[in-house]
Amino acid sequence: MTQYEPFFSRAGQTMRESAIRKMGAVLAQARDMISFAPGYPAEDAFAWEAFAEIARELLSGEDGSVLQYGPTRGYKPLRDFIAGLMQERHITAAASSVVVTTGSQQGLDLLARVLFDPEDVVLVELPSYTGAITAFRSVGASLVGVRQNPDGIDLDELDETIVRLRGEGRRVKALYVVPNFQNPTGLLLGAAKRPRLAEWAETRNVLVIEDDPYRDLYFPDVASERDTRPIAADDSHGRVIYLSSFSKTLAPGFRVAWLHAPEPIAAKLEIAKQAEDLCSGGLDQRVVYEACRRGILAKNLPRLREHYQHKRDVMVKALHQHLAGKLTWPEPRGGFFLWAKLSGSLQTDALLARARERGVIFVAGSAFFVDGSGAQHLRLSFSAPPPDRIEEGVARLAAAVSDASAQAGEAATHAGSR
Amino acid sequence: MTQYEPFFSRAGQTMRESAIRKMGAVLAQARDMISFAPGYPAEDAFAWEAFAEIARELLSGEDGSVLQYGPTRGYKPLRDFIAGLMQERHITAAASSVVVTTGSQQGLDLLARVLFDPEDVVLVELPSYTGAITAFRSVGASLVGVRQNPDGIDLDELDETIVRLRGEGRRVKALYVVPNFQNPTGLLLGAAKRPRLAEWAETRNVLVIEDDPYRDLYFPDVASERDTRPIAADDSHGRVIYLSSFSKTLAPGFRVAWLHAPEPIAAKLEIAKQAEDLCSGGLDQRVVYEACRRGILAKNLPRLREHYQHKRDVMVKALHQHLAGKLTWPEPRGGFFLWAKLSGSLQTDALLARARERGVIFVAGSAFFVDGSGAQHLRLSFSAPPPDRIEEGVARLAAAVSDASAQAGEAATHAGSR
Numbered sequence: 001m002t003q004y005e006p007f008f009s010r011a012g013q014t015m016r017e018s019a020i021r022k023m024g025a026v027l028a029q030a031r032d033m034i035s036f037a038p039g040y041p042a043e044d045a046f047a048w049e050a051f052a053e054i055a056r057e058l059l060s061g062e063d064g065s066v067l068q069y070g071p072t073r074g075y076k077p078l079r080d081f082i083a084g085l086m087q088e089r090h091i092t093a094a095a096s097s098v099v100v101t102t103g104s105q106q107g108l109d110l111l112a113r114v115l116f117d118p119e120d121v122v123l124v125e126l127p128s129y130t131g132a133i134t135a136f137r138s139v140g141a142s143l144v145g146v147r148q149n150p151d152g153i154d155l156d157e158l159d160e161t162i163v164r165l166r167g168e169g170r171r172v173k174a175l176y177v178v179p180n181f182q183n184p185t186g187l188l189l190g191a192a193k194r195p196r197l198a199e200w201a202e203t204r205n206v207l208v209i210e211d212d213p214y215r216d217l218y219f220p221d222v223a224s225e226r227d228t229r230p231i232a233a234d235d236s237h238g239r240v241i242y243l244s245s246f247s248k249t250l251a252p253g254f255r256v257a258w259l260h261a262p263e264p265i266a267a268k269l270e271i272a273k274q275a276e277d278l279c280s281g282g283l284d285q286r287v288v289y290e291a292c293r294r295g296i297l298a299k300n301l302p303r304l305r306e307h308y309q310h311k312r313d314v315m316v317k318a319l320h321q322h323l324a325g326k327l328t329w330p331e332p333r334g335g336f337f338l339w340a341k342l343s344g345s346l347q348t349d350a351l352l353a354r355a356r357e358r359g360v361i362f363v364a365g366s367a368f369f370v371d372g373s374g375a376q377h378l379r380l381s382f383s384a385p386p387p388d389r390i391e392e393g394v395a396r397l398a399a400a401v402s403d404a405s406a407q408a409g410e411a412a413t414h415a416g417s418r
Numbered sequence: 419m420t421q422y423e424p425f426f427s428r429a430g431q432t433m434r435e436s437a438i439r440k441m442g443a444v445l446a447q448a449r450d451m452i453s454f455a456p457g458y459p460a461e462d463a464f465a466w467e468a469f470a471e472i473a474r475e476l477l478s479g480e481d482g483s484v485l486q487y488g489p490t491r492g493y494k495p496l497r498d499f500i501a502g503l504m505q506e507r508h509i510t511a512a513a514s515s516v517v518v519t520t521g522s523q524q525g526l527d528l529l530a531r532v533l534f535d536p537e538d539v540v541l542v543e544l545p546s547y548t549g550a551i552t553a554f555r556s557v558g559a560s561l562v563g564v565r566q567n568p569d570g571i572d573l574d575e576l577d578e579t580i581v582r583l584r585g586e587g588r589r590v591k592a593l594y595v596v597p598n599f600q601n602p603t604g605l606l607l608g609a610a611k612r613p614r615l616a617e618w619a620e621t622r623n624v625l626v627i628e629d630d631p632y633r634d635l636y637f638p639d640v641a642s643e644r645d646t647r648p649i650a651a652d653d654s655h656g657r658v659i660y661l662s663s664f665s666k667t668l669a670p671g672f673r674v675a676w677l678h679a680p681e682p683i684a685a686k687l688e689i690a691k692q693a694e695d696l697c698s699g700g701l702d703q704r705v706v707y708e709a710c711r712r713g714i715l716a717k718n719l720p721r722l723r724e725h726y727q728h729k730r731d732v733m734v735k736a737l738h739q740h741l742a743g744k745l746t747w748p749e750p751r752g753g754f755f756l757w758a759k760l761s762g763s764l765q766t767d768a769l770l771a772r773a774r775e776r777g778v779i780f781v782a783g784s785a786f787f788v789d790g791s792g793a794q795h796l797r798l799s800f801s802a803p804p805p806d807r808i809e810e811g812v813a814r815l816a817a818a819v820s821d822a823s824a825q826a827g828e829a830a831t832h833a834g835s836r
Contacts, residue, residue, distance in 0.1 A: 002656045004682040007591055007625060009557070012532035015689040043482025051485070052477035059470035064461025067469070067671035102520055102673075102695040109694050113556070114430035131696070138531070138693045139427070173425055207425060238420045253485035253700030255520075264422040271433040275556045276527050277520040278549070281699045282671030 011138060018134055018367075034393035036362040039183065039336040040384040045307050046251045047296050054290040058283060066286050070279045072270050074100025074258070078289040082258050085292075089215070090233035091242060097266045099273065102280045104213055104245045104257040108135040110276065111209060111241065111259070114268045116141040121165055121172040123206075125153050127339075127368030127377070129183040132176050132211065142170075143370040150330060151190030153177060155200065162204050174207040180228045181214040181335025184368045184379040188223065188333050194231045201239035208235075213245040213257075216301050218334035219309040227333070238262040246288050248336070249297060249304065254284040308336065308383060311390060315382040318394035326401055336383035339365075342376045346404055349375065354407070355400040360393045429556060436552055436785075452811035454780040457601065457754040458802040463725050464669045465714050472708040476701060484704050488697045490688050492518025492676070496707040500676050503710075507633070508651035509660060515684045517691065520698045522631055522663045522675040526553040528694065529627060529659065529677070532686045534559040539583055539590040541624075543571050545757075545786030545795070547601040550594050550629065560588075561788040568748060569608030571595060573618065580622050592625040598646045599632040599753025602786045602797040606641065606751050612649045619657035626653075631663040631675075634719050636752035637727040645751070656680040664706050666754070667715060667722065672702040726754065726801060729808060733800040736812035744819055754801035757783075760794045764822055767793065772825070773818035778811045 005013075058066050073079065079098040086093035101107040108131060116122065118140030124133065126145035136143060144165065146158045158175070165172050177197070179189040189197075201208045208231055215228040232240040245257035261269060273279075291297055312332050319327060319340070329340040342348060348364040355361060365377025380397075382390055423431075476484050491497065497516040504511035519525040526549060534540065536558030542551065544563035554561060562583065564576045576593070583590050595615070597607040607615075619626045626649055633646040650658040663675035679687060691697075709715055730750050737745060737758070747758040760766060766782040773779060783795025798815075800808055 002620075002680065004680060007533055007683075008686065009531065009533055009535045009538070011535075011557075012686050012690070015532070015686055015693075017689055018692050038487065040487055043486055044479075046479070046482070046485055048477055048479030052474055052479075055473040055477055056470055059466055059473055061462075061464070061466030061470075064464070067464055067669035068461055069456065069458055069665075069670045102699075105693070106695045113427065114433070115425055115427055117427045117429075120427070131693075134693045138690070139429075202420075247487075251485035252487045255695065255697075255699045262420065262422060265425075268426065268430050268433055271435055272430070272556070274436050275433075275523070275549075275552045276694065277524045277673065279673075281520075281673045281702050283705075284699050284702065287701075 011140070015138070018130055032359055034360045034385060034389050034396060036360065036380040036382065036385070036393055039381045041248050041252060041336070042307060042384055045300075045304055047291065047300055050291060050294070050296045051251075051287055054287050054294075055283070058286050058290070066282055068282060070282050070285070072274050072279050074098065074280060075282070075285040075289060078285050078292070079258075081289060081292045086242070086260060089230055091230055091260070093260050094263075097263050098258055098260050099266055099269050100280050100285060101257045101259060101273070102277055103247060103252070103255045104211065104243050104259075105131050105135065106273070106276065107243045107257055107259040108132050108211070109138070110269045110272045112136050112139045112141065113272050114265065115173055115207070119171070121170050123158065123161060123172065123175040124370055125177060125182065126371060127184055127365065127374055128176065128370065129178055129211065130367050133370060136176070145370045148185065148187060150187065152179065152182070152187050152193060153189065155193060155196060159200065159204070162206065172206060174209050175201070176209045176211065177231070178211045179231055180212055181217065181333065181337070183214070183335070184337050184363070184365070185330065185339040186332035186335050186337045187330060188227055191227065191229065194229060195234035197231050198235040198237075198240060201235075202237040206239070208240045209243070210240050211243045213243075213248050214335040215244070216249050217305060217308055217336075219312060219332070220305055221309060222331070223333040232260070241265065246297070249301065250288055250291055254288055255281060256284050256288045311382045311387060312338070314387045314390045315380065315394060318391045322394050322398035323401065336381050338380045338382060340378050340380055342378070342401075344405070346401070346408060347375045348378045350408070351378070351400060351404045354403040355397060358396040358400040358403070360396040360400065362397070429558070433556070436548055450777055452778045452803060452807050452814060454778065454798040454800065454803070454811055457799045459666050459670060459754070460725060460802055463718075463722055465709065465718055468709060468712070468714045469669075469705060472705050472712075473701070476704050476708070483700070485700055488700050488703070490692050490697050492516065492698060493700070493703040493707060496703050496710070497676075499707060499710045504660070504678060507648055509648055509678070511678050512681075515681050516676055516678050517684055517687050518698050518703060519675045519677060519691070520695055521665060521670070521673045522629065522661050522677075523549050523553065524691070524694065525661045525675055525677040526550050526629070527556070528687045528690045530554050530557045530559065531690050532683065533591055533625070537589070539588050541576065541579060541590065541593040542788055543595060543600065544789060545602055545783065545792055546594065546788065547596055547629065548785050551788060554594070563788045566603065566605060568605065570597065570600070570605050570611060571607065573611060573614060577618065577622070580624065590624060592627050593619070594627045594629065595649070596629045597649055598630055599635065599751065599755070601632070601753070602755050602781070602783070603748065603757040604750035604753050604755045605748065606645055609645065609647065612647060613652035615649050616653040616655075616658060619653075620655040624657070626658045627661070628658050629661045631661075631666050632753040633662070634667050635722060635726055635754075637730060637750070638723055639727060640749070641751040650678070659683065664715070667719065668706055668709055672706050673699060674702050674706045729800045729805060730756070732805045732808045733798065733812060736809045740812050740816035741819065744816075754799050756798045756800060758796050758798055760796070760819075762823070764819070764826060765793045766796045768826070769796070769818060769822045772821040773815060776814040776818040776821070778814040778818065780815070
């Protein structure tokens with residue numbers, strides 16, 4: 001038998017499966033499993049009719065380039081539209097510096113390849129998005145976490161961290177941050193902190209990677225567009241690389257996202273993308289562009305905000321009803337996630353095993369912490385399941401907490417009796 | 419102004435644009451340019467009507483998962499179909515070891531990341547496909563070329579090369595080979611050489627990366643399915659990683675290709691793909707699957723063979739008419755490419771500049787040689803332009819050859835007069 005281990009690269013040897021994707025696989029296999037795990041958008045909120053109509057027109061064959069190879073940076077009219085979208089977000093953007101990516105995951109991966117060598121340091125929030133952690137680690141970068149306050153990353157600790165690391169001779173190249181309805185915490189970065197971060201990047205000669213997929217999905221009862229002003233909007237020194245996506249607002253199956261970077265970086269990203277997949281899907285980019293151009297995206301957003309706000313209400317109400325005193329959480333003001341912490345000594349890994357038995361899954365918090373902490377946290381996505389399933393899922397979760405607590409109690413009793 | 423150079427990784431610093439993609443950009447900007455450059459399939463041969471009908475059904479909204487995130491290895495029914503397709507190609511394939519990729523370019527890139535460290539050696543044909551060269555070099559691998567005979571790679575030189583390199587202490591991990599209608603030469607690997615390559619891989623403890631996008635596009639007048647038997651068909655030791663694609667037979671805009679690898683390698687590729695783009699496009703995979711399931715692909719293939727065979731005829735006839743004695747080439751027996759060599763001392767870089775002035779482009783041969791040779795070769799793609807444009811393009815090319823020869827003659831005269 002051929003031994004394959006000796007053939008793997010160092011990167012290949014150290015690769016580990018993502019906790020979120022693993023939960024996706026669990027979900028695919030199980031019957032009647034309620035999933036609070038992957039942050040999937042709600043399929044019934046997609047603009048199906050508009051997409052069908054657009055696809056029918058695009059596939060008439062009149063314009064053959066729809067299904068041909070396309071430019072690596074993306075379909076030009078879409079890039080122009082994206083530049084306009086960024087202007088609406090208060091960012092001075094050039095269409096020429098927009099790179100369309102095969103989902104934002106590719107954007108993060110391309111940045112990792114173009115920017116980071118093994119041992120380079122990337123600063124991330126504690127906790128942070130696992131997809132970014134995976135992409136940055138895949139090139140061997142070291143991730144160092146910075147604590148978050150209720151209004152996002154702690155700027156004092158951030159600055160102390162970079163000073164300390166550089167004092168130790170480490171090369172710190174970038175800060176990765178999700179400013180709006182962060183994955184996994186749902187937190188919103190405070191308004192005053194945003195321009196300060198842009199200035200800090202200039203002062204400390206570092207890049208900011210701003211990942212902003214959820215900004216359009218603020219919940220009108222507690223947040224507004226004004227709260228979501230990007231860091232890039234106040235970047236006058238070309239320090240901020242901005243990523244956003246159509247996955248949460250149109251549909252993830254199109255795999256269409258983008259990044260905007262200073263031109264010297266965008267040029268490198270384009271070459272890296274040539275090597276990675278030549279170009280993103282032609283039909284997908286056209287459908288997304290037409291949905292934008294025809295106002296489908298803009299028209300859909302208020303509906304989506306109501307949709308996810310309602311689901312947050314349902315989850316929060318059910319949590320109060322079933323798990324009051326056993327879980328605590330900051331109330332989500334937008335996005336897909338509720339970030340909960342277990343009271344007492346119960347840990348989420350143990351809870352997850354019981355939860356699966358009860359027919360509900362979530363992502364254990366430790367996946368999001370680069371410092372090995374987070375053992376009592378869990379990320380609950382309320383975005384995909386319908387309201388009655390959210391209620392049922394929380395009831396199951398409460399039963400699982402009881403199971404796990406009883407088991408822990410028994411274990412403690414056993415330990416005590418010996 | 420922010421200086422970005424210090425932020426680039428070593429990989430980022432050394433990235434260079436692909437010659438083929440660059441020609442694509444030239445094409446996009448120019449009016450009335452005839453392109454023999456990128457190997458684009460013919461858009462008028464796509465199954466537009468069938469795609470439109472399939473998309474209409476898929477976008478009814480009945481099955482929400484069509485536009486949702488999907489499994490990283492790909493849509494399960496498509497993977498099952500692909501396993502069947504591989505059986506038809508005489509390969510014992512397991513659907514579980516199939517990974518759907520965002521074009522074969524991603525397959526090559528994933529392999530590079532999972533298998534190759536800087537300084538690892540990959541053996542390639544002289545000349546070889548630039549996309550593979552780019553992907554392998556992006557992780558720092560060293561590429562060493564092996565000469566081709568009219569029936570493909572020279573097995574004696576191949577074995578001498580690996581023995582020599584290992585004698586020098588180099589780590590040779592894999593051979594990359596395009597056995598059918600190779601890009602760029604159009605050559606077909608001899609039938610007897612195929613099983614010998616599989617055995618050689620076992621003997622020398624090396625992997626074979628078999629890239630097979632053109633095999634269905636043999637030209638019935640001079641080739642048949644029997645000539646295209648994959649190396650993987652005779653691989654009894656798990657040495658061959660097999661890649662193929664729907665880009666040339668359905669459409670590249672879907673970005674749907676696949677690879678089949680021994681399970682330990684497939685598992686690593688899946689994790690690498692998680693980091694790279696999470697999953698390939700959902701709608702794209704479904705359209706491709708339905709086109710397969712409904713027999714659109716199978717029905718279309720004989721038509722495609724006739725289509726490209728006819729275009730080859732047109733190009734070959736025009737070359738005989740306009741460039742007899744000035745160019746030589748092996749007659750393509752399938753695929754998209756005619757690989758030509760200039761007679762005399764004229765070089766293709768000089769010719770390309772004149773050709774652009776005359777309104778025709780191609781890819782200069784040197785892009786395909788990892789050893790710096792190929793200065794008199796050019797790759798002419800006959801796949802995309804309609805027949806009358808092929809004729810006109812060859813006439814322009816002939817004019818450009820005259821221009822370049824005259825210029826070279828003048829230069830020689832000037833040199834002589836001094």
